[in-house]
Amino acid sequence: MRNLLAVLFCISFFYVSAQSRIIIEPSKEYVQHLEAAKSHKLELIKDNKQLDKYTNQGKLVRIAQRGYGWRIADLSHSHAFLIPKGKDVLRNIARDFVKTTGQNFFVVTSLTRTLQDQNRLRGVNSNASSNDSAHNFGASFDISYIRFNHNVRIDSKLQNHLENILKSYVSTGKIYYVKESKSKCFHIIVRNY
Numbered sequence: 001m002r003n004l005l006a007v008l009f010c011i012s013f014f015y016v017s018a019q020s021r022i023i024i025e026p027s028k029e030y031v032q033h034l035e036a037a038k039s040h041k042l043e044l045i046k047d048n049k050q051l052d053k054y055t056n057q058g059k060l061v062r063i064a065q066r067g068y069g070w071r072i073a074d075l076s077h078s079h080a081f082l083i084p085k086g087k088d089v090l091r092n093i094a095r096d097f098v099k100t101t102g103q104n105f106f107v108v109t110s111l112t113r114t115l116q117d118q119n120r121l122r123g124v125n126s127n128a129s130s131n132d133s134a135h136n137f138g139a140s141f142d143i144s145y146i147r148f149n150h151n152v153r154i155d156s157k158l159q160n161h162l163e164n165i166l167k168s169y170v171s172t173g174k175i176y177y178v179k180e181s182k183s184k185c186f187h188i189i190v191r192n193y
Contacts, residue, residue: 029176029178032176033134033189034133034134036189036190037134037136037189039192040083040085040137040139040190042054042137042139044115044136045113045114045136046114047115048114048116050114051112051114054081054138058084059083059138060081060083060138061081061082061084061087062081063080063082063111064080067091068091068094069094069095069104069106070090070094070108070143071106071107071108072107073108077110077113077118077120078110078117078135079113079114081111081138082112082138082139082141082190083138083139085190085192086138086140086190089174089188089190090141092169093143093169093188094106096165097162097165100161100165101158101161104148105148106144106162107147108141109142109185110135110141111141112135112138112140113133113135113136115132115136118133118135118136134189140188140190141188142180142183142185142187142188143162143185143188144184144185145159145179145184145185145186146159146184163186166186166188172193173191173193174190174193175188175189175190176191
């Protein structure tokens with residue numbers, strides 16, 4: 001009897017929670033960014049099996065832990081892969097960052113996520129979308145704007161240089177980006193230019 005009551009309580013709790021959940025319509029900007037990610041013709045990456053399939057087919061390529069102008073943070077909710085065009089964009093942004101700032105580097109904090117990763121992330125990051133994410137299509141990565149050269153602190157000069165580079169990529173139609181204040185990163189979406 002006690003087990004039955006516990007089960008009924010859990011069912012009623014989840015039912016009430018689901019009924020009281022507020023569904024927020026995605027913004028036009030969010031839809032635009034998601035469409036850009038989907039335009040690369042990669043289906044939503046549901047799990048590691050599908051991630052492996054895309055890497056074996058060359059539809060996703062590995063991103064090195066260290067590159068000219070970037071480092072990859074320890075990834076707990078994403079994988080160091082991007083679509084080939086995404087890898088090119090990351091390399092070019094990093095190259096321009098070094099050209100502009102000297103021998104500095106930025107830190108990439110997130111790349112491709114499976115749907116399973118996205119669901120886990122939602123539990124610890126309120127910015128993680130409850131809808132599909134551009135990260136789920138291998139066409140998005142995040143660059144911290146408070147992590148440069150192994151330091152975690154605000155560096156307005158380096159942050160401004162990085163943002164100016166991103167703005168130039170937006171103006172040439174290569175990316176969209178969002179400055180996320182909670183996670184202190186630039187969320188970059190690769191366009192199909």
